[in-house]
Amino acid sequence: MAQLLPKAFGHLIDELGSLPGVGARTAERYAYYLFRQPKKTSVGLAEALSSLHDGVKLCPVTYALIDSEQDVSPLYSQGDRDKTLVCVVEEPLDIVAIERTGKYRGTYHVLGGAISPIDGVGPDKLHIPQLAERIKKDGVAEIIIATNASVEGESTALFLQKYLRDNDISIPLSRLARGIPAGVDLEYTDQITLQHALEGRQQF
Amino acid sequence: MAQLLPKAFGHLIDELGSLPGVGARTAERYAYYLFRQPKKTSVGLAEALSSLHDGVKLCPVTYALIDSEQDVSPLYSQGDRDKTLVCVVEEPLDIVAIERTGKYRGTYHVLGGAISPIDGVGPDKLHIPQLAERIKKDGVAEIIIATNASVEGESTALFLQKYLRDNDISIPLSRLARGIPAGVDLEYTDQITLQHALEGRQQF
Numbered sequence: 114m115a116q117l118l119p120k121a122f123g124h125l126i127d128e129l130g131s132l133p134g135v136g137a138r139t140a141e142r143y144a145y146y147l148f149r150q151p152k153k154t155s156v157g158l159a160e161a162l163s164s165l166h167d168g169v170k171l172c173p174v175t176y177a178l179i180d181s182e183q184d185v186s187p188l189y190s191q192g193d194r195d196k197t198l199v200c201v202v203e204e205p206l207d208i209v210a211i212e213r214t215g216k217y218r219g220t221y222h223v224l225g226g227a228i229s230p231i232d233g234v235g236p237d238k239l240h241i242p243q244l245a246e247r248i249k250k251d252g253v254a255e256i257i258i259a260t261n262a263s264v265e266g267e268s269t270a271l272f273l274q275k276y277l278r279d280n281d282i283s284i285p286l287s288r289l290a291r292g293i294p295a296g297v298d299l300e301y302t303d304q305i306t307l308q309h310a311l312e313g314r315q316q317f
Numbered sequence: 318m319a320q321l322l323p324k325a326f327g328h329l330i331d332e333l334g335s336l337p338g339v340g341a342r343t344a345e346r347y348a349y350y351l352f353r354q355p356k357k358t359s360v361g362l363a364e365a366l367s368s369l370h371d372g373v374k375l376c377p378v379t380y381a382l383i384d385s386e387q388d389v390s391p392l393y394s395q396g397d398r399d400k401t402l403v404c405v406v407e408e409p410l411d412i413v414a415i416e417r418t419g420k421y422r423g424t425y426h427v428l429g430g431a432i433s434p435i436d437g438v439g440p441d442k443l444h445i446p447q448l449a450e451r452i453k454k455d456g457v458a459e460i461i462i463a464t465n466a467s468v469e470g471e472s473t474a475l476f477l478q479k480y481l482r483d484n485d486i487s488i489p490l491s492r493l494a495r496g497i498p499a500g501v502d503l504e505y506t507d508q509i510t511l512q513h514a515l516e517g518r519q520q521f
């Protein structure tokens with residue numbers, strides 16, 4: 114069979130296909146869309162991609178994403194952030210979700226994932242010793258564990274609790290409440306969520 | 318609120334968000350995935366994007382996608398393609414779908430879309446006069462209309478039929494059969510498809 118698509122087009126489809134959840138059809142759709150747009154759309158995207166690794170790095174203290182020219186995350190260094198309160202999240206983008214609430218004035222610590230044996234992620238791949246060090250150095254008084262409500266997130270929360278105990282770090286640990294999300298009907302709530310909501314019921 | 322994500326990261330999210338069907342969350346996921354991959358992944362994608370418009374153009378005869386250094390589509394110029402049989406499709410990628418059947422040896426004509434007043438696409442935006450010209454020049458003996466089975470695709474097929482009649486071009490026109498797709502249970506077939514399948518029933 115003759116080559117059905119131009120080389121440059123096929124090559125772009127292959128490269129786009131490396132994005133998570135993007136199959137051949139989606140990659141074709143993206144590529145054809147970009148081809149029909151003015152050249153500056155694909156060139157603009159190309160430039161943004163080229164400067165990603167040079168412009169972004171991980172904060173050496175919190176492991177949040179920061180500008181390359183920054184030393185530490187502003188969510189750590191700014192004077193109004195309470196360094197004795199640390200919220201532990203799995204990924205840098207989780208910080209954005211919590212910051213959007215506008216209700217948190219502590220700092221963050223990004224683990225860099227969750228324990229998942231099936232994906233080959235053991236506790237040694239996560240920034241857990243660095244958290245223990247921060248607790249001592251910053252005199253952290255409270256930890257909020259905000260891992261995902263998944264099996265991996267729960268395992269990671271349990272491991273973290275055990276790790277701190279085994280290292281003689283005694284500190285109040287809390288975790289995000291499990292319960293019924295805003296705006297959802299009881300009727301459509303799954304059993305596990307309802308069970309959590311019952312267990313965690315609060316005085317009226 | 319302080320800037321929550323590094324500039325280069327936010328910029329990439331904005332650019333990725335211009336892709337069709339990609340919202341802020343998906344763009345964040347793509348950007349973070351690329352950040353965690355080795356730099357060569359995003360650079361490779363950037364290079365493929367940069368060479369898209371220089372490496373790809375439309376065939377001046379069939380309006381298929383071709384390499385910039387090609388004169389016409391090989392699916393038109395190759396000796397084994399029957400130039401008197403033309404399959405009319407909406408978009409260049411439709412050609413790939415038909416070629417994958419391996420059962421078609423004619424040539425193609427890409428309209429460049431379908432008539433859709435709501436999207437501001439009138440018949441004047443489509444390569445219809447060019448098809449009429451090709452019919453005369455190549456002595457085309459048969460046209461297969463392979464527009465999509467959507468309202469727009471059907472309208473375009475009807476318009477094309479009328480256009481050729483109005484321009485005194487008398488030529489056998491056929492269109493792709495409508496019916497039950499392979500491997501689908503009758504029970505799950507929608508009413509319109511079943512109606513088409515009944516109307517187009519074939520002698521056993």
